[in-house]
């Protein structure tokens with residue numbers, strides 16, 4: 001698949017879906033583009049303006065390694081050339097420079113634990129971080145929250161600055177097989193079968209956290225109602241579609257990351 005064909009996947013259609021059957025180089029490019037675009041989406045709200053936050057993308061060929069942004073690059077300027085590939089063992093295997101040490105300590109154990117996870121994102125957001133101080137799961141308080149029905153964990157550790165792999169492994173354990181882990185007193189972290197869906201679902205989590213913070217005593221929907229709605233809003237393709245919208249509305253031309 002040509003680069004142009006890959007970009008055409010950003011054209012909106014309710015029936016559109018991620019490209020399949022593409023070769024490893026094309027798949028690697030898609031993952032790197034989504035990573036750089038994800039950083040720019042974060043920057044569009046000022047998230048990560050102080051350097052906090054990271055996105056990682058598993059390499060499609062050397063699956064025990066992942067890509068992330070070189071430390072020091074402003075999120076709003078991220079391009080595919082600014083990405084560095086790091087092994088789960090902590091060695092830089094492609095690209096130059098270092099990634100955020102916390103990105104490695106948190107994300108490496110998650111990628112190692114979860115072969116289904118391609119993308120992961122964590123940052124400190126206006127509502128995600130305040131909500132995390134409750135050290136509880138998201139209540140089922142809105143449509144966006146239901147994406148996490150039965151698929152969220154809470155990391156209750158007091159390590160609010162993750163500087164070692166042992167803590168990262170405990171975070172990976174708290175995530176378990178879920179899509180979201182609330183890092184108590186710290187923020188949110190979401191994962192996906194693509195970088196796009198991880199970022200899309202991060203926006204869902206942030207929205208649900210906003211509702212919880214603004215309306216702490218609001219109604220929550222029943223487990224039965226949440227279970228009924230989860231298959232639609234919780235579908236990986238829904239997270240992917242949210243990302244396509246975010247690219248269009250927050251970044252514009254996706255080729256800026258090339």
Ligand SMILES: [Zn+2]
Nearest residue numbers: 052053123187
């Ligand atoms: Zn953090």
